[in-house]
Amino acid sequence: MMKVRVQFVLAAVAASVAFGQAASADPSADNGQAEFVKHGCWQCHGFQGQGSVASSGGRVIANTQLPFEAFKAYVRNPSGAMPPFHAEMISDSALADIYAYLESRPKPQPAKDIPLLNGLSSK
Amino acid sequence: MSKKDSAPKFDRRKFLAAAAVAGAGSAVKPAQAAPTATEPPPRVPSALPPNERVASAETDVPNIPPYSTEHARPGSDFMVDVIKSLDIKYSPSNPASSYRAFHESLIDYGKNAMPEFLTCTHEEVGVGIAHGYYKIANKPLMTTCHGTVGLMHATMNIYNAFCDHAPVLVFAGNDMDAAYRPPGVPTIHSAQDINAIVRDYTKWDDTPVSAQHFAQSVVRAYQIMTTPPCAPVVISLDDGLATEPIKDYGQALYIPKFVPAAPPAGEQGAVREAARLLANAEHPVIVADRAVNTQKGMNLLVQLAELLQAPLVRQRARLNFPTTHPLGRPAAVIAQADVILGLELTDYWDTVNKFTDNNHEGIGSFGTRVKPGTKLISISAQSLLTKSNYQEFERFQSVDVPITGDVEATLPALIEALKAAIPDSRKDAMTKRGEAIKEAHAKAREATKQLAAIAWDASPISTARLCMELYGQIKDLDWSMVPSSGNVSGWPTRLWPMDKAYQFTGTSGGYGVGWGAPASVGGALANRDEGRFSVSIQSDGDLMYAPGALWTAARHKIPLLAVMHNNRGYHQEVMHIQRLANFRDRNPNVGNDLAPIGTSIMNPDIEYHKLAESMGWWAKGPIKDPADLGPALKEAVAVVKSGQPALLNVWTQPR
Numbered sequence: 001m002m003k004v005r006v007q008f009v010l011a012a013v014a015a016s017v018a019f020g021q022a023a024s025a026d027p028s029a030d031n032g033q034a035e036f037v038k039h040g041c042w043q044c045h046g047f048q049g050q051g052s053v054a055s056s057g058g059r060v061i062a063n064t065q066l067p068f069e070a071f072k073a074y075v076r077n078p079s080g081a082m083p084p085f086h087a088e089m090i091s092d093s094a095l096a097d098i099y100a101y102l103e104s105r106p107k108p109q110p111a112k113d114i115p116l117l118n119g120l121s122s123k
Numbered sequence: 124m125s126k127k128d129s130a131p132k133f134d135r136r137k138f139l140a141a142a143a144v145a146g147a148g149s150a151v152k153p154a155q156a157a158p159t160a161t162e163p164p165p166r167v168p169s170a171l172p173p174n175e176r177v178a179s180a181e182t183d184v185p186n187i188p189p190y191s192t193e194h195a196r197p198g199s200d201f202m203v204d205v206i207k208s209l210d211i212k213y214s215p216s217n218p219a220s221s222y223r224a225f226h227e228s229l230i231d232y233g234k235n236a237m238p239e240f241l242t243c244t245h246e247e248v249g250v251g252i253a254h255g256y257y258k259i260a261n262k263p264l265m266t267t268c269h270g271t272v273g274l275m276h277a278t279m280n281i282y283n284a285f286c287d288h289a290p291v292l293v294f295a296g297n298d299m300d301a302a303y304r305p306p307g308v309p310t311i312h313s314a315q316d317i318n319a320i321v322r323d324y325t326k327w328d329d330t331p332v333s334a335q336h337f338a339q340s341v342v343r344a345y346q347i348m349t350t351p352p353c354a355p356v357v358i359s360l361d362d363g364l365a366t367e368p369i370k371d372y373g374q375a376l377y378i379p380k381f382v383p384a385a386p387p388a389g390e391q392g393a394v395r396e397a398a399r400l401l402a403n404a405e406h407p408v409i410v411a412d413r414a415v416n417t418q419k420g421m422n423l424l425v426q427l428a429e430l431l432q433a434p435l436v437r438q439r440a441r442l443n444f445p446t447t448h449p450l451g452r453p454a455a456v457i458a459q460a461d462v463i464l465g466l467e468l469t470d471y472w473d474t475v476n477k478f479t480d481n482n483h484e485g486i487g488s489f490g491t492r493v494k495p496g497t498k499l500i501s502i503s504a505q506s507l508l509t510k511s512n513y514q515e516f517e518r519f520q521s522v523d524v525p526i527t528g529d530v531e532a533t534l535p536a537l538i539e540a541l542k543a544a545i546p547d548s549r550k551d552a553m554t555k556r557g558e559a560i561k562e563a564h565a566k567a568r569e570a571t572k573q574l575a576a577i578a579w580d581a582s583p584i585s586t587a588r589l590c591m592e593l594y595g596q597i598k599d600l601d602w603s604m605v606p607s608s609g610n611v612s613g614w615p616t617r618l619w620p621m622d623k624a625y626q627f628t629g630t631s632g633g634y635g636v637g638w639g640a641p642a643s644v645g646g647a648l649a650n651r652d653e654g655r656f657s658v659s660i661q662s663d664g665d666l667m668y669a670p671g672a673l674w675t676a677a678r679h680k681i682p683l684l685a686v687m688h689n690n691r692g693y694h695q696e697v698m699h700i701q702r703l704a705n706f707r708d709r710n711p712n713v714g715n716d717l718a719p720i721g722t723s724i725m726n727p728d729i730e731y732h733k734l735a736e737s738m739g740w741w742a743k744g745p746i747k748d749p750a751d752l753g754p755a756l757k758e759a760v761a762v763v764k765s766g767q768p769a770l771l772n773v774w775t776q777p778r
Contacts, residue, residue: 037717038710039710040697040701040710040711040718040719042717042777043694043697043698043701043718043777044698044777044778046578046581046585046776046777046778047578047581047583047776047777048577048578048581048585048776049578050574050577050578050581050585050587050776051574051577052586052612052777052778053612053613053617054610054612054613054778055612055698055777055778058574060574060577062577062578078481080479080481081479081480081481082481083481083701083702083705083706084705084706085705086708088708088709089705089708089709089710090710105578106580108573108576108577108578108579109576109579110573110576111569111572111573111575111576114576114579116591116592116594116595117572117575117576117591117618119595120572120618120620121447121620
């Protein structure tokens, strides 16, 4: 089973302590994948978190640069078209697993290394 | 069939026609008297007799045999001659007793050519094929529907064509004479005003009651529907009239000559004011939607954007602008605009405002996309196609310079006015503006390519990979992406180089599902006649509304490569139910599926490749591994090049 240690930035840790909502100490990317599907995240973000201009405003959440606490805060109270996922629907622990899943997504190859993309003109 | 010749001997039409001719003759005589020196000059009549050209246009009979009652030929033969005068190539239709006389004349008297009858399995398919054909060929087709029930079947795609400003000549088989029509089903399928079914979303309709009336109505209908704003028209086709021998009421029948009407162009003063605003703007933005239908129109848009060195935002109803052009920019640039030129926008309000479906208890919120003081210009023919009931005209947006007119017809005047309005002092700044836009375009293109690389090896296959594998196989052909339905995050228009109007023809107009499959067959039909390679991205939900369109393609040897975007659900509804559940703080019930109950198309999975095979297509699938996609596409392309339709059933990511 793949385990991914979620790296919190210092500020995020402080925030989580302050709000008394520490996430799972050992999030599971495999469990996160199941939670990602179960809670319908795939519907707008794609099964790999690749996103779409048609359903996620083009935002990519695979390998997100957001720290976990910011990620969680957005999921709980999003500012754009994304509907909120409150604690009644998804636990902090499940969110941490989802975060781990997204962080475990393979980094994309550079487009220049994919012939079908590299062959396109730059215009 | 009904015998109507037992009607009273007094012929009201003949009497009225004779009276009208006598009246017209006496009205003309005074103008022929020569004035004397003492008499005042004759008053110029308010209406003059038609000159030779006009008279000829109205009465020329295009090489058809003369009609008289002596020939005892059926009315439907004359109807076919009327249609032949309009150069209509195909009639994709479902056969029906309500127009059996017309059908028989079409294939026997008319030799099944111009138009050729294409057998359809549903009236909605017939209209969809005609709509898709128009979007590629810029020429309308006709379709004939079976009485009340057939016209009801056709309605959704008539509405799509209406919203898309696309002409389709619709005939509604009907049997109007209650005294003589057969009882039972034919009477159930008749109506006193059959056109009422679609009157709210057709541009014009008529119910001709004589052969001559039919000729006038059909030629008039053709002229009305092909004059911008274009839209479907419907003619009630009386089976009694079609079945009975032709009656000429004492005057030789004639077929009015069709003469295309000049499209409406914007008023010169308003065009000059638009040019003045654009020429003096710091950040003008052009937004184009149902703007241009032809290559000539697209070239005019390029000329306009280059003259102004302004970004052009392509909306989805047409290609409008080459995807390769460096002045093409995404909708985000609207936020920086100080002047916006909207070209036949389906929804001007939503172009400059936004609605977010995510407020308290699911009630959305509204906001603006533009800076305060931004000037808005519109060129649109929408106000010339006003109906009230259906809301396709969208939310009202107040515009500073609203110009009523067809975009293609108005662009030459706008370009000339702009040339005159741009001060020399602004030219350097405009050049710099253009350079900045081009730089941003190039950066965005590289970023888009990198976005396409994400989840490149995923299974189900990413929509970016789907589109790029497809492009890799067709890029060296003269290809055309025919009207289709797959929502693949716009990858083709974001990444494929497109500079020909027929390479992408845009959306259905009304977003009625069940349009994509027939419209793609119609587009492929138009391309077949031009020797082009047709490809569609076919969504699963859409195909199941009207799968019979596949059979029509195979039956009539219409080559088309349909690549399925099979995300196994009505995905827009998947997301809607999730959204509503979120607003209510509960997880939606998915049952045994992946998505909320009622929105998945799985358990069992539909084997679209077998469905297509059963209707005469070459097909393969389901393809789930992206590594298998390229080789399968290569096979399919070879099949299509040989003249057959081919379908690949590909399991894909949702969007």
